[in-house]
Amino acid sequence: MKTIVIGISGPSCSGKTTLSIMLKKLLGNCSILSQDSYYKDEMHIPIDRETGLKDYDTLGSFETEEMVNDILKFTKGQDELNDKDQLASMWAIDSKQIEMELSTREYGYLKADAEKMCKELISRYGPHRYLVVEGICVFQKEIMDVFDTRLFLECEFEMLKSRRKERECEMVKAGSDKFDERFFLQEPPQYFESVVWRNYTEYLKSCKLNTSEGEINFINVSRKQVLDLVRCALDIIFGELVQNSNS
Numbered sequence: 001m002k003t004i005v006i007g008i009s010g011p012s013c014s015g016k017t018t019l020s021i022m023l024k025k026l027l028g029n030c031s032i033l034s035q036d037s038y039y040k041d042e043m044h045i046p047i048d049r050e051t052g053l054k055d056y057d058t059l060g061s062f063e064t065e066e067m068v069n070d071i072l073k074f075t076k077g078q079d080e081l082n083d084k085d086q087l088a089s090m091w092a093i094d095s096k097q098i099e100m101e102l103s104t105r106e107y108g109y110l111k112a113d114a115e116k117m118c119k120e121l122i123s124r125y126g127p128h129r130y131l132v133v134e135g136i137c138v139f140q141k142e143i144m145d146v147f148d149t150r151l152f153l154e155c156e157f158e159m160l161k162s163r164r165k166e167r168e169c170e171m172v173k174a175g176s177d178k179f180d181e182r183f184f185l186q187e188p189p190q191y192f193e194s195v196v197w198r199n200y201t202e203y204l205k206s207c208k209l210n211t212s213e214g215e216i217n218f219i220n221v222s223r224k225q226v227l228d229l230v231r232c233a234l235d236i237i238f239g240e241l242v243q244n245s246n247s
Contacts, residue, residue: 004121004125004129004131005131006023006150006151006231006243007133007147008138008151009135009136009138011155011160013164014163015229016153018098019233023234023237026110028130029130032075032131033071035062038062039062044059046195048195049196053195057136064142067143067144069145072146075131098149106133110230113234120238124241137199137203139207139216149218149241151216152216152220153221154218155222156220160200173243219233
């Protein structure tokens with residue numbers, strides 16, 4: 001069975017995981033692979049030269065080769081991703097908010113449109129399944145050709161900072177027993193400004209400079225509601241897959 005691979009990248013708290021979860025619900029036969037599942041152990045997390053802090057937001061913090069191998073195995077017919085999508089809901093917006101979105105009339109319309117899109121794609125590709133690969137820096141040269149379509153979620157400084165602060169507060173309220181211990185941490189002062197934001201802007205610049213026009217679809221999510229983002233992503237995915245089937 002053919003596997004259609006959708007890549008979603010962007011900074012932490014930009015909405016990647018939430019979008020992935022919504023796409024999984026809409027597309028049906030869909031799995032999620034989260035780059036967060038491939039963090040190296042603590043002793044191998046690189047140190048940021050400018051701040052002396054551990055840098056969790058750089059490519060060197062991930063077991064990229066292992067992730068690429070898992071993606072390739074799945075596209076070649078492996079049935080399971082083992083536990084690689086278990087972290088997929090960790091960083092999403094409040095599950096209650098997701099449930100609220102699913103109960104709206106707008107989601108009903110979106111679901112109906114997604115079903116039509118899926119039927120059209122079956123007529124073009126035959127039976128297939130989807131794999132959504134999401135992470136802060138998944139668009140690397142070793143893996144770019146694996147993706148059938150690529151979405152990059154851009155976010156403005158203040159909104160991203162606010163979202164990270166909200167997430168940190170929610171984690172503290174929930175308690176460490178709800179989360180993987182290595183992710184249960186309060187950021188050092190200025191970590192967002194000095195490490196996260198700098199890594200994100202450098203990665204964004206690299207993606208724009210080192211890829212051809214249209215290779216990555218950039219979406220500014222700062223002023224988009226959840227379902228608006230999902231609608232935008234679906235339209236891009238469907239459009240590119242139809243175009244690819246004609247080439």
